[in-house]
Amino acid sequence: MINELGLKDMRLFCLVARSNSFSAVAKSEGVSQAFVSKRIAALEQALQVRLFQRTTRTVNLTQEGEAILLRVQKILEDVEEMSDVAACAQTVPRGLLRIASSTGFGRNRLAPALSELMLLYPTLSVDLELLDRPVDLIGEGFDLDIRVGGQHQPSLIARVLARNYRVLCASPDYLATRGVPECLEDLAQHRCIPIRERDQPFGQWRMIGPNGVETVKVSAAMSSNNGEIVHQWGLKGHGIFLRSVWDVGGDLQSGLLVRVLPEYRQDADVAAIYPHRLSNSARLRVCVQFLMDWFAKNTNQI
Secondary structure: OOOHHHHHHHHHHHHHHHHOOHHHHHHHHOOOHHHHHHHHHHHHHHHOOOOEEEOOOOEEEOHHHHHHHHHHHHHHHHHHHHHHHHHHHHHOOOEEEEEEEOHHHHHHHHHHHHHHHHHHOOOEEEEEEEOOOOOOOOOOOOOEEEEEOOOOOOOOEEEEEEOOEEEEEEOHHHHHHHOOOOOHHHHHHOOEOOEOOOOOOOOEEEEEEOOEEEEEEOOEOOOEOOHHHHHHHHHOOOOEEEEEHHHHHHHHHHOOOEEEOOOOEEEOOEEEEEOOOHHHOHHHHHHHHHHHHHHHHOHHHO
């Protein structure tokens, strides 16, 4: 394996080969002639070949040294090219981004944003996978997980893309038939539609209200791991459900749904979760910054 010391020795070898002088290279590199001689000797020992024919006045490449010089120059050119590619990867967004998100948010909010991202950065490729379950970013090979609420591992990095919260709501028909809850504890007596969504605890709604954080356990008249299905069932009058304002805001404004216990809410910010620092990847950095800007400009999308 070529380490940094080996690369430096190769560069010294090329310099000596060009100048035919240990002393000239030592002077140009700001080191002693003994140091140059020692490093060339180490390279010869590693390669098990004599690179130079030395006399008191001249230093000339051996026949083996001439052949190795061609190989070494190619290696150094490849390393330089690789360094240029790596540097470019830090500044130019290119390559594949594997992104995970929940079904509803991914289809209705994230997909339009990524469409605009691709128009700006055609050198990028995006693979969006919609999963209503927790995602193992590293184990499943994802670069980015766009989550609505929930927790993440301490080893991962989170960046809030947009503020969001969940509200309790139900159809007017359900409330007319079953009555309107007057306090959080009343939910235990109602038909509710909890969702098995990603890493949220099932059947327990943790709400923020006048008394701070409170938790209520609800019974499941119906349940699903898909938020859009829960939304549809709620519209059909099957019970009270908890959904993000980006999802039910239009139905609340139109009267298709009614907000229940409006003094309560559940924080559920939209966040980008990723395993490595943004500075390590131009494509990841550009994507996260674009999504932050996009949601800030399109506040009606949340």
